[in-house]
Amino acid sequence: MREPLLLAFEALIYPGLAFTLAAILLTQWYARKLYARMQNRIGPLHTGPSGLLQPLADLLKLMLKEDVAVHGASDRLAAGLLAVAIGALTSLLLMTPLTHPLKEILGDFIVIQAGFDVVLALYLLVWPTVSLALLGFMSPNPLSILGGSRVFSLAVAYEVGFALSLLTPVALSAALRPPAFSIYAASLASWRLWTNPLTAAPTALALATALISLQCKLMEKPFDIPEAETEIVAGPFTEYSGPKLALIIILHDVELLVGSTLIAFLFLGGPHPFTQTWWSGALTFLVKYLLVVATLTAIKAAVARFRVDQALLLFWRYIIPLSLLSLVAASALLHLGLM
């Protein structure tokens, strides 16, 4: 009986839904403040200390507005699809060492880990992409449908790049800590990849391709092609407002949280090297997480939008071959026993 209750607690409270909602509000405030400073603006200021509560105020405002569904559009199904995508991403957090602190509080914790569970993680990561594209197709507006088609066109490139990039540290860590090809085991062993020059090179290459693929997955500049406001208003989100728009914003921010968390654990070693006490480990992880978010925000502030064909060429010419190269190098190191 204890295990289902613990799983429910983790899914709904920590590191599941409640923690995720709190974390995305803080992340959104941090990213907005940083983005504003990079553009010589102040950013959120008036709601709460230094505008800390502005993301919460924005979210509440949207949740309390009218829920408009135009003639011919799907109504509750769209919200259900968004809820499932957010659920998929929050359950992915149960595969990471974020579950560890529960041992201190409850004396026990559940972590989803098994050999080759990276396949499960990649499946869960595809949910937001599919949901956002279908959201466009569920609306009768031609601009929404075009936006949905752009999401699918880009997904064929960035999902491949992101998956290949994540596989590199997971494959390299397979020899360091069992079970093989597990997100949790790779998260705990990934810091050792930087201590060997042979493994550091493919890891660094995969880190760069993962960051660019995540930027495209988040539809942030220069890859905000599906919601290019000067061309197709807001793409798949054109006809959505109120609570559904709030869910879309939550999904985007959860994707940022989960993607950055995975990169901080799988590429940057999570809490290492300061694991002596729980707070030093947590602080180290937080710094790495904020660094990843800052890097993505800096890219967003520095570049202009690509055309859809330019983005696809970038991925198929450079990102996917480079991520494939890092994965082949990782496989060769594993087989030749050079780890």
Place this chain on the structure above:
Amino acid sequence: MSLPLEALKASASMFLAASALYLLYLYARARMPRRPVGDKLSVYACGESYPQRKASVSDVNLFTAVWRNLFISLYGRLREGLHTGVLSDWMAWMLLLLAVVLVVLMVGGMP
């Protein structure tokens, strides 16, 4: 720690979080001040009302146009580079293909 069991746990967690969020959405919807009516329910595109029968996009523009335009130049360049008509060139490409297959097998056969 079997993969199907862990997938079941992930599905249960996904279901719980999605249900909680959907209930939150239904609660927000129930507290909505008024039901939207009139022009709010019509589709607008380019500043004008857009009838539903016109709101369809050709499937060619949706799915294949980008890929077709993108890969025509790539296909042309590949054809010029690969299709030389020299037998030893063909042999070299076949050996390269064999090497790729071996690498894929090596990766797929990892413990």
